[in-house]
Amino acid sequence: MAKTSSLSEGALHLVARRFAVLGEPMRLRLLQLLMAAEQPVNALVEASGGTQANVSRHLQMLAAAGLVSRRKEGLQVFYAIADPSIFKLCDLVCGSLEKQMAKHVKLFEG
């Protein structure tokens, strides 16, 4: 009844999962760092300020979601953005948030 939804239950969970992966500050920070350039884990650890264990874990999760790619080179593992849609996603959210902020400013300015 009224279940002619355009997204199946399974697809809905997949989409939610992807959003959830992006809904974590440390993961977003890592993605942002990777947007500048492909980098090895140790560089990401230093730049992000997180512990090695935590950064590694988050990178695993991002890789499992297909958002970043792994490339082994000697002892190091280089991660890079694998899904370009991330850029547009972040732009969209940032734009939307800016609009909201603008509204709030308006409330204060009259």
Added chain:
Amino acid sequence: MAKTSSLSEGALHLVARRFAVLGEPMRLRLLQLLMAAEQPVNALVEASGGTQANVSRHLQMLAAAGLVSRRKEGLQVFYAIADPSIFKLCDLVCGSLEKQMAKHVKLFEG
């Protein structure tokens, strides 16, 4: 050191929070239902299959995030999509996931 990130720490948390709000199957389902049309809570409860308390709570969260709007009419409260960026966001994620699925299919088909 290396903290010339394009997004401030605060902004990063805001973006993460927005993604996190979208990272929940029930909330996505509610948004999807609202994409069809503005609806009162009881309709959303029935269509989503969730309990009244839970649906109400999720709607509160969506409203707090500025994603949906509240409109009171008599006893009922009508919710509606307030942020059109949701459409593009979902399209982007769906498109990205479809590409990933396609890759997986390729792996099986050769």
Added chain:
DNA sequence: CAAGCATATCCATACATGCTCATATAGTTT
């Protein structure tokens, strides 16, 4: 093959989040 470095994983813990039941609030009708 021993030593050393980079990365991943295990374990335990703290914290956040979703869910349900019961109840409160708000508005309507008689």
Added chain:
DNA sequence: AAACTATATGAGCATGTATGGATATGCTTG
């Protein structure tokens, strides 16, 4: 005002998740 309907909220519980320290794995070099 009392009864009724629709929605929101409080409390408690269960589960998930992020985190840090210690340790294992993998690779390279002496």
